[in-house]
Amino acid sequence: MMGNLKRRTMMLPYILFTVYLLQCKFLVLAILDPVDFLALQSIRKSLNDLPGSNFFASWDFTSDPCNFAGVYCDGDRVLALNLGDPRAGSAGLIGRLDPAIGKLSALAEFSIVPGRVFGYLPQSLSELKNLRFLAISRNYLTGQIPAGLDQLRSLRTLDLSYNQLSGWIPPSIGSLPELSNVILCHNHFTGSVPRFISQSLTRLDLKRNNLSGSLSPFSLPSSIQYLSLSWNRLSGPVDRLLSRLDHLNFLDLSLNQFTGPIPGRIFTFPITNLQLERNLFSGPVEPIDQVTISTVDISHNRLYGEISPRFSTVQNLYLNNNRFTGQVPASFVDKLLAASIQILYLQHNYLTGIEINPTADIPVSSSLCLQYNCMVPPVQTPCPLKAGNEKTRPTAQCVEWKG
Structure with a gap:
């Protein structure tokens, strides 16, 4: 009896330790x-x-x-x-x-x-x-995006890109006060671009959707630095809107149906890549200063008038498939031969001449395309396949456009 009690007394610390471990x-x-x-x-x-x-x-x-x-x-x-x-x-x-x-x-x-x-x-x-x-x-x-997401008043980043989402982007999303990044590209959204009020918004990426309608001059805050709306069906003028967005460092509005002029002020923004091609922009294009953007693509629009020499500092310049007239500025030739211009696409316009020696040695790193203008190209250079095989525009078209 006493032996059992002694053994139990000796086991007590181990029992308590086991209980402690279980409790832990x-x-x-x-x-x-x-x-x-x-x-x-x-x-x-x-x-x-x-x-x-x-x-x-x-x-x-x-x-x-x-x-x-x-x-x-x-x-x-x-x-x-x-x-x-x-x-x-x-x-x-x-x-x-x-x-x-x-x-x-x-x-x-x-x-x-x-x-x-x-x-x-x-x-x-x-x-x-x-x-x-x-x-x-x-x-x-x-x-669809749940309409109730407008309750997320602290939301700063919304990234639902590269999915198969559809329907409208809820207008209430634009009312979220803290948004800084909205990335909804590569989906199937329809309807219009909502108005965004957040003064913290720096990135808006809605490319590759089915959005339509126009953008009001105050639909986006001036804080935006990255704006991509390409591959949609957006329309209407954007010159007043773009003139306000002076913090932009990336802009891609390509493959839409935007109309009206391209504001000259936009070429002074700290942008490295300006993509405005394949729209319905019209009118002359006159940068207010020498352009320092490395790539400018305003091709496949309805732009006209003479080409500004202020574009001669652009490294990759796409002016093709517009209605530009007159002579190619001499500064373009100088920059091209010095290899400062690497791509100069001027095909499918109404240009009447370029002062370049037919024996000029164009650097291998540079590409020049002049075909289908109102002149016989003085130099034979390889052009993109999409430029076609015709070297000059029919005389009747040149007379009609000039007249």
Whole structure:
């Protein structure tokens, strides 16, 4: 009897230690808020690794979810959720996005790497009032942007690019006060471009959609630095709008139906690549100063008048397929022969001459195309295949345009 009591007394420290370990284990499991814990479980059930990915290998719900790959906590709440291996070229995830994402009420950042996540964006995203960063790019999302996203008053970055989203871009999205980056390119959006009020907006990328309608002079804030609206069906004049956006360092409005003049002031902006080709811009083009933009493409429009010598400092200049007339400025020839101009496309205009020696040695690094103008090209240079084979424009067209 006394022996058993002695043994029990000796075992007591070990029993207490075991209980302590068990308590510690349950404390570890209880670190995360139960609502967030269940939300992560639901999200995990709806997504899987694509072959070659092992992102979810660490998602063992018998341990602390705050140690899972892509999960970042602040205290007992999930603050950021970055799903998938972020390494370039790695396999992504497949499945749907569970509405339980809306239960992570403290979430400030949510992203999914490129993969095969499909289905609709959950309406419950609108419940994430603290969300500042939302990026689900290069997946297979369909349907519309939930209208309730206008409740995300803290949202700064919205990137849903390279999906299959459709419908209108909710006008209320433009009313979000903190937006700085909106990237919705390569989808199937229709309707008009909403008016954006955020004075923090620096990047707007809506290229490769089916957007239509016109842009008012005050539809975009002057803070924008990167603007891409190419490959849509947008129309109307933009000269007053562009004159306001003097912080632009990238502009691509190509392949639309914009009309009216191109403001001369835009050529003074700190832009490296100006893409305005394949629109319906018309009128003369007169930069207010020497152009320092390295690439200017205003081809395939309805621009006319003489070519300004202020374009001679452009490295890659596309003026082809317009209605320019007169002589090619002599400064263009000087810059071309000095290899300062690498591409000079002047084909398909109504130009009447260029002062260049037929035996001039054009640098190998430079390309000049003059065909289909109102002159016989004095030098034979290779032109793009799309320029056709005809060297000169029919005389009747030249007389008619001149008259």
